[in-house]
Amino acid sequence: MADVIPLHRLVFALVPVLIVLVLMFRWSLGVRSAMVGLARMILQLLLVGYLLGYVFTAETPWIVIAILTMMLFAASWIALRSVKRDRARNYPYAVASVLVGGGITLFMMTQGVLGLSPWFAPRVFIPLAGMTFSGCMNAVSLAAERYYVEVDRGELHNEARAHAMKAAFIPITNMLFAVGIVSIPGMMTGQVLAGVSPLIAARYQVMVMCMMFSSAGLAAAVFLWLIGRSEIRTANSAEA
Template identity: 50%
Template sequence: MHEISLLNLCIAFVPVLPVLLILYRWHLPYKKSLYALIRMLCQLMIVGYFLAFLFETNSAMIVFTALTIMLFTASWISLGSIADQRPGMYKRATTAMAFGSGTALLVITQGVLMIEPWYAPAYLIPLGGMILANAMNCISLAAERMSSEIQHGQSYLEARAAALKASMLPVINSLFAVGIVTLPGLMTGQILSGVSPLIAARYQIVIMCMLFASAGLSSITFLCLSRHQYKLPSKT
């Protein structure tokens, strides 16, 4: 893939300037947007150096530690929609995300890609991040809808169904849109790096299946584990 020089990287910010200028002229919070851009730049540069170090170490323990930290962080963030219930639901969210994301990641890396070694950080870290971020968003939607439905007097079964439907909707919409409305970043990156579009399409199919499975398994597990949080009968 063509390497982007620092000068060319700066050029990428040129279209950003008129947007910031208009925000300023219209007395809108341009400082927040500027801060977001600077933070994005710093975060990506830092993670770039971190991943370079991680890939060079090639240590199973370091990879496992990184994935564990990502799991705990994603679980905590996922409950932001029900912050008042976060302490009681955190263990459930972590368990659900570990099961759903872990299952999808295991099948993809060991059954489909068959990576060597099994802990190859160049695969596990990026794929794990994609899976956990997807599961995090789905659990967040499921938790918010579940809590809302229960507060409005719905039964556990009705609330569970509504919550699962809400959590899966973004993933299902992405399945409909991929390849027609959107060209995913992974597929675009592979094509730009010279990979055949047909091969890139296969990889993207694997990724979409992985995201759908992790979203569904994580949400379903979380909703089932949440039954006792609302002191509902054990019958499902």
């Protein structure tokens, strides 16, 4: 069983972070954004630690649904952070994409693979939802940014969509090739540190990798399909 990390030792994790921040400052790489992100990360993780402690003991389905809804809307908004144009118009498309891509895979993994009882078991459901929605968020973000870059270059929708889909798959494809050789992913690492058999941890990690791959692909595909239909409607309206 892994030991609890004392707070005074956790400070050492900030040493390499400070080195990177100094490099970013020296190279004029927007250190302010990184510092805000780091501060938010620490604050958000502390808050979610207290929140999940309550949720795990309450085991109320409506609380779990409320948390998932908040995660869905936040992930969809963050996904469009790098897209400066049409963000408000594309937001419903991002919500639908994360909901479809994340919802289908989350249901299959929690009910089909794990057979959770009760179905909303928060100690499992919420962490898996976080992994799924974050994967969808990254895929939609990459797809959206690349799609509009290609459109601005004069590419037609089908060509822009193909380039955007390839870009969305780069992170998860790299993870598939690297897992077990270059890296031992987070869930497997956490379980091994907690004393679970590596063979059992590997099964859970296979499930997670399948979940991440399928949710990212579905979310990117749905988003690109929706904005494609939107572009067609806009073009038809302009011609009329």
